[in-house]
Amino acid sequence: MWVRGLQANGARTFVVAPELPDDIDGIAVHHPNVDPSTRPPARPGLKDHLRDLLLWPDPDIRWARKAMEAARRACPFVPDWIFTTSPPESVHAVGHALKRTWPSARWVVDARDQWMLRPFRAERRQLLRRTLEPVLARHILRKCDAVLAVNEAIAGELASYAPQAAQCVVPHFTENTETPHPFDEATINLVHTGSFKLSDPDVSIDQLMAPFEQATEINPKLRLHLVGRLRDDEVARIHSSPARSRVILHGTVPLDESMQLQAGADALMVAAAKASDAPPGKLTEYRAAGRPILPVGPGSWRRHVDDSTEDQDVRRIGAVTKAVGDTDMTKPATPTEAVAKALQFLATRA
Structure with a gap:
């Protein structure tokens, strides 16, 4: 950009x-590693230590x-x-x-x-x-x-x-998109774009999956769309989830398609490392989409999104309704x- x-x-x-x-x-x-391995890191060998x-x-x-x-x-x-x-x-x-x-x-x-x-x-x-x-x-x-x-x-x-x-x-x-993805009107669609541990080794997919699983018991219409590259163990975590039928894996998609998914969502999910003082850069894309944003997991970074706390995550996810119009948040440059x-x-x- x-x-x-x-x-x-x-x-x-x-x-x-x-x-x-x-x-x-x-x-x-x-570059030999444009597409990084999705396997969890193996125990370092001699070659790794020399590198x-x-x-x-x-x-x-x-x-x-x-x-x-x-x-x-x-x-x-x-x-x-x-x-x-x-x-x-x-x-x-x-x-x-x-x-x-x-x-x-x-x-x-x-x-x-x-x-x-x-x-x-x-x-x-x-x-x-x-x-x-x-x-x-x-x-x-x-x-x-x-x-x-x-x-x-x-x-x-x-x-x-x-x-x-x-x-x-x-x-x-970020750029703005004028073409939101047409999700099923009968479901409440939550979108997370980007990776978890492949982007930040201190971010766990459980920060999102655990409250989402509990929230589906409150609101069975919830659907979670994961957009981006995941590690093999993260995919396995989803397949073993009691809410597996409500999780849609989109894989890696072009940026414009990712932003259309964000623009059509009923809410956007963001997670960051507990030790981080700032949320990930995807928050900028989320704000451009004009959809409600829900932080999940612990950390002071949440204050850059709203004043909620981790113990409110399940209730807030379960309370998401169909989004109507843009939020009143300031759009990024x-x-x-x-x-x-x-x-x-x-x-x-x-």
């Missing part, structure tokens, strides 16, 4: 990514090196700006290298997750990594000109690695609006 927003604001873009849509100018650099020991800041540094060479070789112009978006954090090594290739360009780090404060990669919780990787982060980011982050917590962490860079919070943004604001900041501060 950054690219769409940049183009809408008149920028010429060239993108390096594992995959590219046909209407985006750039080069696709193959964690040798490939810093993460194993995607191997792809990052290929992406760097592809950008140098294929970009048809000298850029004014270089944007690198994490995760994975190794992509910022590309910006570090391209800054040397094009010294007149300014480099913007776009951070979507925390790096070390609440890392998703388990190896970053080891003492050695907690001690040395912040040093590496400061080395990689020492020449970046600006940091854009989706919330204050991420901005604060990145500021400690790149104190020389201008800092700006640019919250998640579109890519054009958000990128325009970011570009204005970069033009005056970076």
Whole structure:
């Protein structure tokens, strides 16, 4: 969406990514793990330990090196700006290298997750990594000109690695959809989009399934639509559920189809890790859909959604009725609006 927003604001873009849509100018650099395994993590072997020991800041540094060479070789112009978006954090090594290739360009780090404060990669919780990787982060980011982050917590962490860079919070943004999915009018349809442990290892599908199962005893018309990639053990959890007949698995779908499902839902479900202070980025899409949003599970992140508590989850799910019209929540910025604001900041501060 950054690219769409940049183009809408008149920028010429060239993108390096594992995959590219046909209407985006750039080069696709193959990544061997575009579709991650849905198996639960196995016990680490010797190869895993060597990878964690040798490939810093993460194993995607191997792809990052290929992406760097592809950008140098294929970009048809000298850029004014270089944007690198994490995760994975190794992509910022590309910006570090391209800054040397094009010294007149300014480099913007776009951070979507925390790096070390609440890392998703388990190896970053080891003492050695907690001690040395912040040093590496400061080395990689020492020449970046600006940091854009989706919330204050991420901005604060990145500021400690790149104190020389201008800092700006640019919250998640999304397109709006005008075509809601036509669900069965005889049922109450709850939608959750995205993964659970494949996105955040500290998020359990039980945060959603347990209250939903109890709520179906209150309201048998409830249907839960799960949209996105699930781990094999999460699928097994659903198949063993007493509410299995009321759960519909959609699998991975294109973004526009996902947003149509959100727009047609009677309520949208969101879960996050207990230790997280912020909800996942999908909350932005949910707000654009204009449907009621129900948080499930523990954690202070819930306050960004509403003032409910975990012990109210079953009752609130069971009380969902057919949605009529949009809620009165503030819609998030579109890519054009958000990128325009970011570009204005970069033009005056970076």
